[in-house]
Amino acid sequence: MTATESASRTARERARTELTREIKEEARRQLAAHGGQGLSLRAVARELGMVSSALYRYFPSRDELLTALIIDAYDALGSAAEAASAGLPAAEARGRWRAVCGAVRDWALAHPHEYALIYGSPVPGYQAPQATIASAVRVVRVLGGLLTSACAAGDEPPPPLPPALGEQAAIVADAIAPDVPGAVILRGLTAWTQLFGMISFELFGQFIGSLDPADEFFGYAVEQMADFVGIP
Secondary structure (H helix, E strand, O other): OOHHHHHHHHHHHHHHHHHHHHHHHHHHHHHHHHOHHHOOHHHHHHHOOOOHHHHOOOOOOHHHHHHHHHHHHHHHHHHHHHHHHHOOOOOOHHHHHHHHHHHHHHHHHHOHHHHHHHHOOOOOOOOOOHHHHHHHHHHHHHHHHHHHHHHHHOOOOOOOOOHHHHHHHHHHHHHHOOOOOHHHHHHHHHHHHHHHHHHHHHHOOOOOOOOOOOHHHHHHHHHHHHHHHOOO
16 A cells, blocks of 8 residues: 555545544434434434435444444443542542442433433333443443452451352352452442432432432432442
């Protein structure tokens, strides 16, 4: 390949990257206005001044565009959680727990429609492909790291689990924290689901008239969850 051909190819790649970014930005605007089920490739193309056939060269279907948005959302949330966890020493388990919970909430409040896309109601007719899994588990692996630290700092042996539940906990442990006992894994998952439940309640208006603003309740609940999990 000549230098001219290489430069031309690089320019095309930059142009494709930039247009892909613009397509996804417009899709996120539509997501905010109409939700995932209202996302339309034709509408995205129209807003960008493109013909539909040109947009199909970037995203052949609505589902492929949805998948790209879902992966981006999971990666953004995972990055926020990872940065929060890495911002404190491993020995400061409670501080890392607070930081991660706060980072997850902050990201959700700043990106409510993207949060709803990955943790809200499923989009009718859409089934997330395997390609989303690696991004989806990033935030859960942060939980695994926190549980590993908590387990290393604790000295109370966890109680045994019923066989079927123990098998399920072992599957999760293998994925996110292989050295953590199943009972600790389940405590962590219980707290994790409570975290996302609180965030969903806040985002979708369930606290209006009672726990709104939810800052103090959130901080209180984060401490209670840490105690339940056994984070020192």
